[in-house]
Amino acid sequence: MLDPAFRALAQLDDPALLWPVLHGVAWSALAFALLGGGIGWWAHDALTQANWVGPVLGVIAAILAAMFLFLPLATAIAALFVDGVAAAVEHRWYPWLADATPAPLGEQVIDGLALGFRVLLLQCVALLLAIFLPGIGLVLGWAISAWAIGRGLFVTVAMRRLDRRAALAAWRANRLAALAQGALIAAAGLVPLLNLFAVVLGAAAMVHVLHGRRVVTPGPA
Numbered sequence: 001m002l003d004p005a006f007r008a009l010a011q012l013d014d015p016a017l018l019w020p021v022l023h024g025v026a027w028s029a030l031a032f033a034l035l036g037g038g039i040g041w042w043a044h045d046a047l048t049q050a051n052w053v054g055p056v057l058g059v060i061a062a063i064l065a066a067m068f069l070f071l072p073l074a075t076a077i078a079a080l081f082v083d084g085v086a087a088a089v090e091h092r093w094y095p096w097l098a099d100a101t102p103a104p105l106g107e108q109v110i111d112g113l114a115l116g117f118r119v120l121l122l123q124c125v126a127l128l129l130a131i132f133l134p135g136i137g138l139v140l141g142w143a144i145s146a147w148a149i150g151r152g153l154f155v156t157v158a159m160r161r162l163d164r165r166a167a168l169a170a171w172r173a174n175r176l177a178a179l180a181q182g183a184l185i186a187a188a189g190l191v192p193l194l195n196l197f198a199v200v201l202g203a204a205a206m207v208h209v210l211h212g213r214r215v216v217t218p219g220p221a
């Protein structure tokens with residue numbers, strides 16, 4: 001079940017994959033900076049009455065909130081780059097596939113925002129579990145995030161080639177492998193710097209989950 005992630009990492013020498021990954025990372029980094037800066041400013045302003053404590057608490061609040069909110073935001077951003085990532089993976093590993101017909105940009109944006117919002121809602125549930133059920137709540141929260149990202153990202157990738165009904169059927173057939181990738185992404189999303197790459201590379205891994213039973217020796221990059 002780790003093969004899809006390893007194959008995604010192994011293809012980073014391919015410019016066709018590296019460019020959409022770097023674009024996704026750049027937008028994710030910008031979003032993280034704006035998110036952290038905005039929350040830090042708000043927290044600092046709200047805590048100005050606490051003298052020097054205000055800036056310190058503001059920085060801590062900004063870091064924690066940005067880490068918590070970043071994964072849903074990165075998931076939404078990654079959805080915008082799914083077509084470029086998937087095309088690069090399919091070209092190298094599954095050359096017999098016909099060209100996919102990507103959805104219009106407007107639909108991709110809407111789907112990406114919807115996916116990010118669903119992940120955000122479940123992240124809120126995960127946070128509450130982690131707060132009120134220390135220890136086991138953290139594990140349950142990670143499992144919830146893994147499910148949300150694994151299912152959402154797999155279905156997004158599958159819908160490049162399938163209608164929604166067929167994509168959901170493919171999800172059920174590949175549930176364990178997709179959830180394994182979701183678990184890796186959810187864990188990597190908590191690690192600074194690694195979280196910038198996690199979801200975009202996760203999209204590449206999901207292409208392998210979708211087509212994984214038909215792997216051949218990869219062609220030239």
